[in-house]
Amino acid sequence: MRYLALSAGLLCTMLAPTASVVAATSQNQYQSYPAVVEIRAGISWPTGQALPIFATPAPQLDAVPIGALSPDEQLTFSALQGYVNKQQPRIYLADLRAEEGSKTWPQTSTVALGKMSFFDASSRYDLIKKYASDFNGVVLYDTTRSPHYRNLAGTVAGLSGALPVTTEVLERIRDQGMNPNVAVDLTELEFTSPIEIYNYLYDRYWGDCTRRLIVSARPDDEGGNFHHTRDIATACGAAVVWLDGRIPAERDVMRKFYGDMTAGDAIALGWYASERSGITTASEFGIGTLPADYYSNSSIFSGTNHQIQIPAVPSKPQLENKVYIAVFISDGDNIQYTQHAMRRRWDASSDARAQLPLNWTIAPGLVDIGPGILNYYYSTATPNDCFVTGPSGMGYAMPVNTLTEPGAPVGIYLKDSDRMEGYARLSETYLQRSGLRVITIWDNANEMQRAAYERNCRNLYGATVQNFRDVPSVRGSVEGDRVRFEKLVIPYAGSIEHLESSLQHELGDWDGTGPLFLAYQVDVWHELKPDRIVEIASRLDERFPSAVQFVRADHYFNLFNEAHQLPWNLCMSAATMASDHGSTDLGGTVTDGTPTTIWTASADAAAAAPPWLQLDLGSAHSIHRWVIRHAGEHGLNRDRNTRDFTLQVSQDGRAWQTIDTIRGNTANVSDLEYSPVDARYIRILIDNPGADSIARIADIEIYGQRVQP
Structure with a gap:
């Protein structure tokens, strides 16, 4: 037995609007890989997607070497990067001392960033002037009482569309002939402890922040993180905090933030004062953390090459006494x-x-x-x-x-x-x-x-x-x-x-x-x-x-x-052979574990009969689960997923038993469970390929175990 359904509530909590939907089994409902996203401007952050996806970077980028910026300038420039890159990634903060090499990723084919115009130490404020229309004034802060004002200012700036600046940075901006208004002045606050500062942030600003993302970034002068992932926080209106989970009172404040976030639709970026005290605090609320305290240019790298090229899986070795x-x-x-x-x-x-x-x-x-x-x-x-x-x-x-x-x-x-x-x-x-x-x-x-x-x-x-x-x-x-x-x-x-x-x-x-x-x-x-x-x-x-x-x-x-005589993916066996109406061996196209290789057949390719795919498992197996990835353009166009198909099994490849007929499918993955049936051969008849009359199957998985003699 099986059904094809997805409840509205599940759709709201689990899936991006662009996502393809997996056909549910009699026990399960869940989603597949979503559509490939190509964004020309803005960001895409639908429900069920942990982090926003930025647009494809511009062919010409403006770059500033991180080494040319003081810690507080890094805070300012990363906010500018967030605002500008939210529309289209155009600003790159270059780490000329990067361990992998400063040019390694920009020149890697899967990233392929364009040309860069560098603003060096003497011209760096020209970049702010160039993009003056992309921000609305400044948020003024002072670290004399506490470095945590950096995080408060960064959070407030992200909500107000302003740049976080110290008095010194503001003076440099004014030296360029700009006179931005002070949107918020935090210099008059007299808080000195992180508990006071983040309780103030929670009470005054947390209600306006996104609850889907929080950034944990150390603001200290020594060892602080002043630009890593702060661009994405600014672009999304995320809170930036730094609370020490080893201190019970600070941990309690952090729990307030995590307690307002929804497990399954929220994530943390950054790191913590200690690994386990921070991770366990987030884990209590079902929130995962992406360790990112030294991850640079998130708003740039998010926009690159969204079509994931999942590697093919080789056939597994034959089970032996080893x-x-x-x-x-x-x-x-x-x-x-x-x-x-x-x-x-x-x-x-x-x-x-x-x-x-x-x-x-x-x-x-x-x-x-x-x-x-x-x-x-x-x-x-x-x-x-x-x-x-x-x-x-x-x-x-x-x-x-x-x-x-x-x-x-x-x-x-x-x-x-x-x-x-x-x-x-x-x-x-x-x-x-x-x-x-x-x-x-x-x-x-x-x-x-x-x-x-x-x-x-x-x-x-x-x-x-x-x-x-x-x-x-x-x-x-x-x-x-x-x-x-x-x-x-x-x-x-x-x-x-x-x-x-x-x-x-x-x-x-x-x-x-x-x-x-x-x-x-x-x-x-x-x-x-x-x-x-x-x-x-x-x-x-x-x-x-x-x-x-x-x-x-x-x-x-x-x-x-x-x-251990438990069900396993029989298509992973080297003994499993795939064929269709026109070929006796498909060379693993539909059994290689990746949706990036796709079998196709036009409706007229099989003459009067519908196109079909067949698997020979090599011997009889007890089968109970089928996973079929239809892969209509990798999920980009659901109309091109296989609409109607029939599942059949056979012991000898001649006499066929119909297991199910599926009609009106729009999912790009069907995951179907049935009562176990013994068979050596599996066949999928493509009764209706879809809107363009081309049948597409990206991958097949069949689960079962060998029938014992």
Whole structure:
């Protein structure tokens, strides 16, 4: 049984107006990847989309070197950047000391920024003069009593369309012949503590701020963040705060902000005074955080290359009596890491990456805030590179903390089931949009949380959980007879000896009576670079010949399910062959795990008969779930999705049994469940291709398990 429906309430809470809708199963309703967005002006921020998408950058950009700006000038220029780039990205704040190289991303093909006209230290205020019509006066502030006035001024400026300025910056602006009015004067405020300042912000301005985004940015003179993601805060009217979760009174103020935000339609950008005290505070309310305290030019990178080129997935290895090892590389949830350090490590490890399957954590939120960056990694990945989410889905959340730190004792933080559902639904949106199929959870998930992941994240193959201090509740489990939660053997291996000695121990204890599955996460910052992991794998193969196989995470979880007689994606098997009315072998076009390769057929291509697609699974399997990605122009035109189609199965490829007929479909993904049926062959008859009479299928997934003799 199945139905095709989407409730109005679900649509409002989960989907962007431009999004395509997944056909619901009898148990589930959820959305697919949304339409590709191309914006010529303004921003797009529909409901269900975590972050705004900016327009395509102008071919000619105005650039100012960050090194030419004082901290308070950075605040002013980032606000100007936000206002200008909200219409069309035209201002770039150049970091000439960027770890990856100052020209690396602008000259990367997936980003491809245009020419830049530089305003240097002597001419930087000419840029303000050039765009004087884009802002309305100034918000005057003074840091003498507290540096937190920077955040208050930035917030107030974003709401009033003004530039945050100190007296010194205002004088420099006036030196250029401009005389902006002072829209708000904050210099007369006498607050000295962050609690006073942010309570004032909350009481006076929070009601006018967007509740969908909050930026946590350190305003201190030493180590402060004065421009990172402040452009996006200004463009969206987001509050900018900095409260220390290790201090109970400050944590309580932060909880007031998060308590007004809606799980599933809100995100935090930035970082915290300490990792766990900040992350657990946000997690309590189902709010994920994108670590972004050094992420630059968010309003520029958000506008690049919105069509995500999800990499093809190679066929998984045949299940054998082996030890399967999945290695997960930290810390890709940090979007500043993907912008800076990861780029350098990734490019330097291309040879090693080609030799061994490795699993790279990455932030699915990059589809909004850095699609060109995400597409670079996707387009340069080898078949051995698998991408998975950083913790713990869409944005860093910590449902359960297993490591005591000041302000963050061990315990369950995300206790509200509605908030957990919201976070899981948002995570599913971004699993679909980014093509990610595995979540790495920091640290753990209890029964309620695991059930929410399984119920809402239909794109999920599996998840890892980790245990920093031997908390007994951190365990492996299978939820809904579908999703494996794998307890990592080591949650954050930091050295070659640490990883290799554990692997040697586990392999030495293996009794060889059945497949063994071992998952590790490694600390990317120290010894365990990809080439070192390759060396470890080589030594293991020498000691345990033909017994060890390193695998991609998507293969790992499908192999686990196959080994334990649980449903798995049968299209991932090398034995599964696809054909159509005109070809006996489609070469994996519809079984390669990506919607970017599309099978097409015109209505007259099959003469009198309708076009059809057929899968030969190689042997009989018990089948219960079909996932069909119709991919009408990647969701850009729903009229081009397959309108009417029929699902059939067969034992011998001659006698066919109809499972269902679907009529009037407009969804670009159908996810359908039925009572199990035994079959070797699967067929989809395209009864009505859609408005332009061209049938399109991007990808097919069939879930089941082998029929035992």
